[in-house]
Amino acid sequence: MGILNKLDYTAEKFESGNIIITSADKLLNWSRLSSMWQMFFGLACCAIEMMATSASHYDLDRFGIIPRPSPRHVDIILISGTVTLKMATRIKRLWDQMPEPKYVLSMGSCSNCGGPYWEHGYHVLKGVDRVIPVDVYVPGCPPRPEALLEGLIKLQEKIRNQSIAKKTA
Amino acid sequence: MEITEIYEKLKKVFETGLGEIKTDIPTEPFFFADADKIDVICMFLRDEESLQFDNLSCLSGVDYDKDNLAVVYHLISYVHNHRLVLKTLAPKSNPVVKTVTDVWAAANWHEREAYDLIGINFEGHPDLRRILLPEDWEGHPLRKDYKVPEFYRGMKVPY
Numbered sequence: 001m002g003i004l005n006k007l008d009y010t011a012e013k014f015e016s017g018n019i020i021i022t023s024a025d026k027l028l029n030w031s032r033l034s035s036m037w038q039m040f041f042g043l044a045c046c047a048i049e050m051m052a053t054s055a056s057h058y059d060l061d062r063f064g065i066i067p068r069p070s071p072r073h074v075d076i077i078l079i080s081g082t083v084t085l086k087m088a089t090r091i092k093r094l095w096d097q098m099p100e101p102k103y104v105l106s107m108g109s110c111s112n113c114g115g116p117y118w119e120h121g122y123h124v125l126k127g128v129d130r131v132i133p134v135d136v137y138v139p140g141c142p143p144r145p146e147a148l149l150e151g152l153i154k155l156q157e158k159i160r161n162q163s164i165a166k167k168t169a
Numbered sequence: 170m171e172i173t174e175i176y177e178k179l180k181k182v183f184e185t186g187l188g189e190i191k192t193d194i195p196t197e198p199f200f201f202a203d204a205d206k207i208d209v210i211c212m213f214l215r216d217e218e219s220l221q222f223d224n225l226s227c228l229s230g231v232d233y234d235k236d237n238l239a240v241v242y243h244l245i246s247y248v249h250n251h252r253l254v255l256k257t258l259a260p261k262s263n264p265v266v267k268t269v270t271d272v273w274a275a276a277n278w279h280e281r282e283a284y285d286l287i288g289i290n291f292e293g294h295p296d297l298r299r300i301l302l303p304e305d306w307e308g309h310p311l312r313k314d315y316k317v318p319e320f321y322r323g324m325k326v327p328y
Contacts, residue, residue, distance in 0.1 A: 085324060086302065089303075114328060119328060122310045122317045122326070123302070123310070125326075126325075126326075126327070126328045130324055131324060
């Protein structure tokens with residue numbers, strides 16, 4: 001019954017016969033947004049908040065967000081912290097290895113725009129969007145776990161409105 | 170042992186290679202040593218019975234003044250419980266300092282960092298290459314006259 005309840009907003013149910021009618025878009029989007037596997041990857045102090053969000057108190061697991069050790073397994077990459085130029089080359093490489101459809105959540109001021117290093121950080125990339133396309137920006141230094149959850153829910157909303165027929169990004 | 174006593178002791182052994190001592194300063198007192206003698210002086214500081222500086226607490230590179238770079242050595246003796254600050258100057262035109270990796274193995278990575286960020290060449294270092302920045306980085310960014318590059322591997326660097 002769990003699945004039926006989750007599909008409630010998209011599907012027509014027939015009371016007897018265990019049949020659900022829905023569109024391919026809605027089914028795909030529902031399955032994608034319910035299992036956003038995450039790249040196991042932290043960069044700076046934001047990573048501490050990300051870990052706190054993953055842990056039992058905030059529990060990312062209940063959204064189906066599970067950290068995976070390989071970019072080939074994952075759907076989203078959380079850029080959680082300061083992106084140095086040296087790391088940016090690695091991030092680009094990880095991003096290229098991720099299978100489509102893939103999403104980026106930029107967490108914290110550093111990866112949004114360079115943060116406190118915007119002027120005197122010769123080694124910091126001023127925003128990860130100079131290397132990979134960002135879907136959701138979460139402001140904060142670092143953002144609270146609630147803010148990160150909000151960002152992930154925004155990303156779920158974005159996925160919910162996608163269509164395989166037309167390009168959205 | 171106080172720094173003045175250590176300095177006097179060194180003066181008796183080394184006729185050349187020691188610079189002036191500065192004690193009347195708000196920070197920790199120190200004295201200068203020559204860049205081409207620093208390895209011998211450090212070896213003596215480590216091995217002499219009454220000094221025994223067995224620990225290199227820190228080795229840092231500094232953009233010292235208009236013409237000079239500097240290396241600062243912070244030494245500690247766990248045996249005698251005394252400490253020492255030692256500086257050596259290297260001209261910006263040709264910054265070469267003798268390595269102390271043979272004296273304290275801990276100096277290895279510290280000297281690589283000083284080379285990476287300030288650009289001091291440590292003569293005799295077994296593996297002098299960048300430690301923090303990417304291998305293809307140009308310049309030494311903690312120098313005062315360093316200019317941030319426009320691009321690094323196609324990525325725009327300034328804000």
